[in-house]
Amino acid sequence: MVNLISRACGKISPLSIKEYKNNGGFKGLEKALFNMTPKEVIDEVTKSSLRGRGGAAFPTGLKWKFVAMEEKDEKYIICNADEGEPGTFKDKILLDGCPFQVIEGMIIGAYAIGATKGYIYIRGEYPKSKEILVKALNILREEGILGNNIIGQNFSFDIEVRSGAGAYVCGEETALIESIEGNPGRSRFKPPYPPNKGLWGKPTLVNNVETLANIPIIMELGADEYKNYGTDSSAGTKLISVSGSVVNKGVYEIEFGTSLKEIIYDVCGGIEENKKIKFVQLGGSSGACLPEELLDTKLDFDELSKLNIGLGSGAILVVDDSICIPDFVKNTTKFFDHESCGKCTPCREGNRHIIKILNKFTEGEATERDLELIKEISNVMKEASLCGLGQAAPTALITTIKYFKEEYEDHINGSCEVGKCKMKKGVAANA
């Protein structure tokens, strides 16, 4: 465990400017605004190798450059605080524990790309965090750190907070933009991408809360020192949200390069008594399910991409052997079915049909043909859905078919090892 990005969380009183400053607060902002040109700021972020922490792991410096290159008077920066990925609760720790750090990252970003207005889009399920943010912004305005001529410099920028209203898809950046504009949050066709045409059709930078919280630290330490954390291919640290059958659940900051095994056993105190680990779902409900044999896998972008999986939001759900795989995947798919915005056919229809077929599995009526069918549907969804929601929805299904095929076969043959499913074919549970 490390204390880099989360160093102030829990240690300072969240709305005390003085305590934030005593913990290194606004050093990064001062360095950027007093001594660096916007281009130099972007170069430093690029050099740090920071990649987005919202799920897609896109290189942050490059994204900033795209927006900076757009020659428009009006540009926007949006902090994505929608945090809807099931199993993820790490942005909340930053928002509640050190809101100034996230906002400082936004101000530096705005300076770098030339934005005059920012939005923090926070999920409706976090009303208390929203109140803290509104207070934090007011304090910064009074202190001259937000608004006109920030810290006495020729740079003006302000931020507004907007609420989501319970829609997972609004975490997707174009759906989020639709939602800020007052529409139902349905993903847009891409291109154009937000850096070219985003909010109100203007160039827009969307970054995750944690990504933005990294910025002041990178500015303060410099890219070289920042890169001392993590691995060659994955610089820095990651906030992980651990839930499920581990002893100590919660949010932890770890360096890239830490293995799942180390996280579960060293950081989280191992598996709860009398339970046996079955699989780990990495990256939330849209993430891959990995069997115990793969727990030596390190959290590292290169290593994960070799396995053809992503880190996602950094959620880690540890699942024990009392859970039935087809039943678990059915629950996951129900989530996506409920959250699908309905705009594209593969996602709208795919989830529905997968649930129908998985019902046959959990009722003992599935056949080999059904297994083939869900594989086909998954592929269509992955390849042809409009946005990341539909593309990632079948990930749990695809990876469990890969690593736990025998459990699907067992259900076809009328038995559920866990005894969760009532098999209509008449073979007793645990048979």
Next chain:
Amino acid sequence: MIGKDKLIETLINVQKNSKGHYISEDKLEEISKELGVSLSKVHGVASFYSMLSTKERGEYVVQICNSGPCYIQGANNIATIFEEELGIKMGEVTEDKKFSLEFTSCIGACDIAPAVKINNEVYGGLNKEKIRELVEMLRKEGN
């Protein structure tokens, strides 16, 4: 444009101030006029977002999380216990309009799963006993 982009925020506020945590037909019309947004658009937005309701709910809206981490910790059991304690099914409102029951997607309390959100408060580590106490407390609190 000014009107339209305040629509969601307005709907949230109207709902917050209504005892039954919902936006009535009258209110929808009022908002439509006030913001200069067509009524169908207001309806469209109100029905798209899960947190917004156009149906009257309870004074206490009990939202049971059934996403992955809560599901594996027995969210369905939690739902059944609430149904028994309140004498209603998921999606219903108690006769005295004090409680309503619904499912929600992850509320970011996965470390204390199984979790529920009741109005603005989150409660975790639930079991039958805790749910009884909770319902008892809320029955006394609101009247």
